[in-house]
Amino acid sequence: MDATRSLQISVIGAGEPPPEAIPLAEEVGRELARRGAIVVTGGLAGIMEAVCRGAKEAGGTTIGILPGTDPRDANPYVDIAICTGIGYARNLAVVRSGRAVIAVSGAFGTLSEIAHALGDGIPVIGLSTWTLSRNGSVDTSIEVASNPADAVDRAFRAAESRDYAAVAARGEFR
Amino acid sequence: MDATRSLQISVIGAGEPPPEAIPLAEEVGRELARRGAIVVTGGLAGIMEAVCRGAKEAGGTTIGILPGTDPRDANPYVDIAICTGIGYARNLAVVRSGRAVIAVSGAFGTLSEIAHALGDGIPVIGLSTWTLSRNGSVDTSIEVASNPADAVDRAFRAAESRDYAAVAARGEFR
Amino acid sequence: MDATRSLQISVIGAGEPPPEAIPLAEEVGRELARRGAIVVTGGLAGIMEAVCRGAKEAGGTTIGILPGTDPRDANPYVDIAICTGIGYARNLAVVRSGRAVIAVSGAFGTLSEIAHALGDGIPVIGLSTWTLSRNGSVDTSIEVASNPADAVDRAFRAAESRDYAAVAARGEFR
Amino acid sequence: MDATRSLQISVIGAGEPPPEAIPLAEEVGRELARRGAIVVTGGLAGIMEAVCRGAKEAGGTTIGILPGTDPRDANPYVDIAICTGIGYARNLAVVRSGRAVIAVSGAFGTLSEIAHALGDGIPVIGLSTWTLSRNGSVDTSIEVASNPADAVDRAFRAAESRDYAAVAARGEFR
Numbered sequence: 001m002d003a004t005r006s007l008q009i010s011v012i013g014a015g016e017p018p019p020e021a022i023p024l025a026e027e028v029g030r031e032l033a034r035r036g037a038i039v040v041t042g043g044l045a046g047i048m049e050a051v052c053r054g055a056k057e058a059g060g061t062t063i064g065i066l067p068g069t070d071p072r073d074a075n076p077y078v079d080i081a082i083c084t085g086i087g088y089a090r091n092l093a094v095v096r097s098g099r100a101v102i103a104v105s106g107a108f109g110t111l112s113e114i115a116h117a118l119g120d121g122i123p124v125i126g127l128s129t130w131t132l133s134r135n136g137s138v139d140t141s142i143e144v145a146s147n148p149a150d151a152v153d154r155a156f157r158a159a160e161s162r163d164y165a166a167v168a169a170r171g172e173f174r
Numbered sequence: 175m176d177a178t179r180s181l182q183i184s185v186i187g188a189g190e191p192p193p194e195a196i197p198l199a200e201e202v203g204r205e206l207a208r209r210g211a212i213v214v215t216g217g218l219a220g221i222m223e224a225v226c227r228g229a230k231e232a233g234g235t236t237i238g239i240l241p242g243t244d245p246r247d248a249n250p251y252v253d254i255a256i257c258t259g260i261g262y263a264r265n266l267a268v269v270r271s272g273r274a275v276i277a278v279s280g281a282f283g284t285l286s287e288i289a290h291a292l293g294d295g296i297p298v299i300g301l302s303t304w305t306l307s308r309n310g311s312v313d314t315s316i317e318v319a320s321n322p323a324d325a326v327d328r329a330f331r332a333a334e335s336r337d338y339a340a341v342a343a344r345g346e347f348r
Numbered sequence: 349m350d351a352t353r354s355l356q357i358s359v360i361g362a363g364e365p366p367p368e369a370i371p372l373a374e375e376v377g378r379e380l381a382r383r384g385a386i387v388v389t390g391g392l393a394g395i396m397e398a399v400c401r402g403a404k405e406a407g408g409t410t411i412g413i414l415p416g417t418d419p420r421d422a423n424p425y426v427d428i429a430i431c432t433g434i435g436y437a438r439n440l441a442v443v444r445s446g447r448a449v450i451a452v453s454g455a456f457g458t459l460s461e462i463a464h465a466l467g468d469g470i471p472v473i474g475l476s477t478w479t480l481s482r483n484g485s486v487d488t489s490i491e492v493a494s495n496p497a498d499a500v501d502r503a504f505r506a507a508e509s510r511d512y513a514a515v516a517a518r519g520e521f522r
Numbered sequence: 523m524d525a526t527r528s529l530q531i532s533v534i535g536a537g538e539p540p541p542e543a544i545p546l547a548e549e550v551g552r553e554l555a556r557r558g559a560i561v562v563t564g565g566l567a568g569i570m571e572a573v574c575r576g577a578k579e580a581g582g583t584t585i586g587i588l589p590g591t592d593p594r595d596a597n598p599y600v601d602i603a604i605c606t607g608i609g610y611a612r613n614l615a616v617v618r619s620g621r622a623v624i625a626v627s628g629a630f631g632t633l634s635e636i637a638h639a640l641g642d643g644i645p646v647i648g649l650s651t652w653t654l655s656r657n658g659s660v661d662t663s664i665e666v667a668s669n670p671a672d673a674v675d676r677a678f679r680a681a682e683s684r685d686y687a688a689v690a691a692r693g694e695f696r
Contacts, residue, residue: 005593005596005600005601005602005603006601006602008593008602008603038602061602063602063604065604069618069642070686071527071530071619071621071686072686074527078527079527079528080527080528080530080560080583080585080602081527081530081619082585082587082604082615082619083615083618083619084606084614084615084618085614085615085618085642086608086611086614086615089608092606092607092608093604093605093606093607093608093615096591096605096606096607097593097603097604097605099593120591120607164592164593164594
């Protein structure tokens with residue numbers, strides 16, 4: 001990756017979240033912007049809008065990767081709208097465009113994004129989000145954060161240690 | 175849907191599953207074929223191959239929706255190979271092409287398929303697969319089956335009661 | 349590819365074609381089915397429906413790879429409905445799922461499919477379809493057929509000589 | 523669309539273009555940046571790299587929508603890398619993310635992008651690119667530009683008059 005390119009961090013979460021998750025997402029956005037990261041989201045309402053609003057308050061840059069083809073679907077805090085027209089398949093592009101992913105709360109769409117990220121070896125930091133279990137024991141792949149600043153700290157650390165070469169060697173489609 | 179079209183049921187699971195899951199998948203395939211369903215899978219190895227092998231043993235028809243562009247990637251029990259070339263975004267097409275989904279065991283790819291299915295209102299029957307929790311309480315959206323025949327029973331019942339009109343009214347991309 | 353898998357040929361064309369193209373598509377469908385090929389289409393109306401109707405008249409098998417998520421969008425002559433939910437990005441899956449492609453008439457969607465096929469090294473046979481020019485000289489990548497039987501003849505010959513290994517060696521994504 | 527969001531213009535063209543097309547693409551990039559547009563491309567080499575280089579020389583912002591999952595695939599002049607992992611299906615996102623599209627030279631991938639854009643009602647300005655014919659008469663949907671500055675002029679005019687509401691009313695997937 002070009003040394004001068006800014007770090008991109010993806011933030012995922014539902015379009016209709018519980019009200020108490022909104023300020024968490026705003027603070028994640030503010031903190032990411034303060035630390036110079038570009039914020040990547042799905043571009044719509046709810047958590048996606050809250051994190052973009054927070055990032056813009058702190059002078060950051062926001063990307064919205066939309067499911068549809070109309071940029072007017074993007075929330076008003078999106079600087080750059082990517083119109084995919086591929087529906088929820090855009091969820092994969094959202095997580096893959098971040099060097100780490102922060103999940104705030106979340107419904108099934110968020111769960112699909114968490115799963116795609118973990119399957120691709122992209123670090124996922126969770127804030128009041130899903131807990132996964134397999135065969136009766138909890139899966140610890142999601143790194144649990146205690147608050148927005150902690151989530152951003154963990155995301156930066158995970159992003160810095162991410163090894164793209166290892167993922168490429170593993171192959172993408174198996 | 176055309177009244178004469180055969181029922182399609184999707185079966186999902188990992189390419190490198192635990193050995194004990196293989197006979198479960200084979201039996202799911204056999205039972206689906208015996209009952210006249212067309213079996214839809216991701217077309218590759220592991221659970222995908224086992225369910226196709228079972229279905230072919232019982233004289234059924236199998237579809238493999240592949241991540242890549244080469245039909246030779248399909249396991250030898252796939253009758254019809256769909257080459258998408260869109261990578262893991264094909265996971266969405268796998269679950270959407272079934273009127274119900276049976277998950278056998280499974281890794282993160284399977285979890286993404288479960289999440290996409292539940293998000294789209296497609297019934298998911300689980301056999302030794304993921305357990306989901308949110309906010310400390312178990313999410314019961316996955317219907318748990320006790321054995322392959324039970325999974326197929328539940329999938330048929332869920333498929334028959336599935337209401338496409340309700341999903342369409344809800345809108346796809348919001 | 350498994351030696352026992354049936355040959356799949358894709359047929360592409362517009363949803364609202366000129367009336368004179370309909371009988372051409374029907375005859376292409378009939379001839380493909382008579383010769384044992386499975387017919388792959390985009391599953392909707394117009395040329396897609398005409399070719400499926402022709403194939404079913406001759407006892408063939410038809411696949412419809414749909415842009416949306418509702419199998420009821422498929423025309424009544426589709427045996428197997430693949431619901432992608434990725435919109436027009438499904439055009440790539442339509443051409444990639446055939447060992448050769450026959451284009452009958454066609455609007456811009458068909459042109460995109462022709463371009464994706466040629467870019468992927470998939471043979472394209474044209475019947476009253478687009479003519480392409482670059483730098484003032486006609487591009488001859490589309491093999492022009494004089495009638496439906498000729499189109500099917502050419503598609504079978506092209507499919508038999510298609511070299512998947514060469515495409516794979518070239519790499520997919522650069 | 524938010525009134526404060528910058529205009530996005532997509533530039534398409536081959537990864538291995540004829541050498542004489544490179545300075546055309548660079549000048550398109552410079553001119554777009556001078557006029558304040560954000561430049562959207564497929565993010566790889568050739569025309570995509572030349573237009574990004576030109577835009578950066580003039581202080582602009584560049585987006586690369588990549589086919590793969592590794593941001594290091596982006597050329598060094600890409601500011602923001604969108605990693606889709608959906609292969610050439612990303613071509614649709616490239617054209618849809620611009621309010622107008624400028625095609626410089628181009629191979630089959632570019633032709634697919636032109637076709638998708640025209641099918642979606644997105645204006646396409648051509649500079650030494652494909653000529654299309656149907657039924658023996660030239661299709662004039664591509665607006666022909668005589669030089670880079672003229673291409674950018676035409677793209678700005680087309681972008682300003684683009685009517686998203688009309689496209690939405692027509693429906694996306696039929």
